[in-house]
Amino acid sequence: MPSVEDTKKIHFYFLKKCNSLKNRTILKAFLLKLLKKEGVKFKSLNYIFCSDAYLLDINKRFLNHDYYTDILTFVFSKANDPVDGEIYISLDRVKENSKTYKSSFTYELHRVVFHGVLHLSGYSDNGHKNAAIMRNMEEKYLSLYNHVSRET
Numbered sequence: 001m002p003s004v005e006d007t008k009k010i011h012f013y014f015l016k017k018c019n020s021l022k023n024r025t026i027l028k029a030f031l032l033k034l035l036k037k038e039g040v041k042f043k044s045l046n047y048i049f050c051s052d053a054y055l056l057d058i059n060k061r062f063l064n065h066d067y068y069t070d071i072l073t074f075v076f077s078k079a080n081d082p083v084d085g086e087i088y089i090s091l092d093r094v095k096e097n098s099k100t101y102k103s104s105f106t107y108e109l110h111r112v113v114f115h116g117v118l119h120l121s122g123y124s125d126n127g128h129k130n131a132a133i134m135r136n137m138e139e140k141y142l143s144l145y146n147h148v149s150r151e152t
Contacts, residue, residue, distance in 0.1 A: 043082035087116035
């Protein structure tokens with residue numbers, strides 16, 4: 001079980017209201033287990049939940065991409081150093097994804113939360129093969145998390 005001190009190294013910031021992330025302490029502990037299972041040394045992680053407009057601005061300014069996305073992941077640590085990162089999630093895109101994929105908003109939100117950590121763990125979603133691997137890993141961790149979160 002991750003220590004309380006370690007869970008304090010994961011922060012959730014809400015620039016847009018969201019009532020769907022219940023049991024945040026359990027989620028943080030699970031994220032730490034995921035990172036450990038993937039062999040990732042960990043320093044700190046910030047999740048910033050925002051709007052489409054906010055994330056589009058970041059996408060344009062830092063990546064020169066002029067399109068909406070559900071998530072952007074930034075790593076600030078150097079190779080082989082413990083991971084220090086930020087994950088920006090558009091709650092507007094998550095809502096659209098839930099409609100598109102006919103799933104609940106909470107399910108999609110957790111999927112994207114895990115997606116970002118998988119990027120920090122070295123997974124890519126560029127190309128069909130990598131995207132399929134990423135989707136399988138998301139499903140694996142969603143299933144494990146749903147099992148863990150029901151037990152508590």
